[in-house]
Amino acid sequence: MGWALLCVGLLLALYTLLRHGLRSSPRPRARPALRGRTAIVTGGSSGIGAATALELARCGARVILATRNALRGEAAASRIRTETGNEEVRFMHLDLASLRSVRAFASTFLHQEPHLHLLINNAGVSAGGTTEDGFSLPFQDYCDSKLANVLHARELATREQDTQVTCYAVHPGFVNTALFRHAPLWLKPLLLPLAWLLFLDPSEGAQVVLDCATRDGLEPLSGRYFTDSGPQQPWPRGRDDRLARALWESSERLVGLGGA
Numbered sequence: 703m704g705w706a707l708l709c710v711g712l713l714l715a716l717y718t719l720l721r722h723g724l725r726s727s728p729r730p731r732a733r734p735a736l737r738g739r740t741a742i743v744t745g746g747s748s749g750i751g752a753a754t755a756l757e758l759a760r761c762g763a764r765v766i767l768a769t770r771n772a773l774r775g776e777a778a779a780s781r782i783r784t785e786t787g788n789e790e791v792r793f794m795h796l797d798l799a800s801l802r803s804v805r806a807f808a809s810t811f812l813h814q815e816p817h818l819h820l821l822i823n824n825a826g827v828s829a830g831g832t833t834e835d836g837f838s839l840p841f842q843d844y845c846d847s848k849l850a851n852v853l854h855a856r857e858l859a860t861r862e863q864d865t866q867v868t869c870y871a872v873h874p875g876f877v878n879t880a881l882f883r884h885a886p887l888w889l890k891p892l893l894l895p896l897a898w899l900l901f902l903d904p905s906e907g908a909q910v911v912l913d914c915a916t917r918d919g920l921e922p923l924s925g926r927y928f929t930d931s932g933p934q935q936p937w938p939r940g941r942d943d944r945l946a947r948a949l950w951e952s953s954e955r956l957v958g959l960g961g962a
């Protein structure tokens with residue numbers, strides 16, 4: 703009996719420690735009114751993107767859900783309109799695994815929308831295979847793509863430093879979403895209970911994204927990497943300006959935007 707109680711006590715202590723370490727439960731914060739502002743949220747049909755889009759719509763923004771699945775995109779837009787009473791929420795097709803689709807999206811957006819104030823590059827996937835343009839999707843590439851996000855924000859901020867454009871790389875925390883639905887079958891029995899017990903819910907994960915997108919006063923921190931605890935120092939490779947420039951230049955070449 704004594705051993706059983708001790709085991710339960712230890713398990714509870716371990717759970718509390720892990721829960722505290724993995725999720726600091728960011729509280730929803732007061733947000734500024736965003737009427738007259740237009741936001742694009744890529745991958746806004748589920749998870750952190752949907753929670754971000756909902757909150758932006760609640761603040762009065764015009765919100766474009768840029769997603770690849772029309773059914774899910776339309777359904778999410780309709781849900782957000784109903785929940786917020788904001789009729790300025792719409793779906794626009796974008797498949798980020800196809801440069802043809804990215805160009806079509808950009809062209810449609812530029813024809814239909816006079817302004818863009820907020821771009822939330824949220825869409826992501828942890829799967830396998832390759833995109834139609836030959837870019838690889840295994841798990842290691844997911845991790846590399848996150849380093850690329852940090853370096854991209856750093857380089858973009860440098861290139862835009864004399865303008866009013868600011869950008870931030872964000873880690874939302876560990877969030878219970880559909881992101882790991884492509885995880886190997888053997889991993890799921892471990893991952894799903896962990897996610898359910900310990901991870902943030904999507905609206906909690908969206909808070910740091912919304913902070914970076916809407917908070918005044920962050921401008922001097924443009925290009926930095928944020929978590930819910932504020933700006934953070936990334937690992938050394940995430941602070942490497944030469945690597946950031948090289949990534950930018952090779953990205954330009956790979957997507958056919960010129961470059962050396």
Ligand SMILES: NC(=O)c1ccc[n+]([C@@H]2O[C@H](COP(=O)([O-])OP(=O)(O)OC[C@H]3O[C@@H](n4cnc5c(N)ncnc54)[C@H](OP(=O)(O)O)[C@@H]3O)[C@@H](O)[C@H]2O)c1
Binds near residue numbers: 745774800
């Ligand atoms: N969850 C976490 O713990 C965590 C931690 C760190 C960073 N993140 C990042 O947070 C972002 C949002 O992820 P999530 O956790 O909210 O996962 P999610 O629920 O799976 O949402 C991902 C969204 O991205 C969309 N998407 C995927 N591939 C796309 C493509 N080729 N074109 C257009 N849209 C595409 C998905 O659309 P479909 O519905 O069509 O698949 C979905 O709407 C990702 O960038 C992820 O890497 C998440």
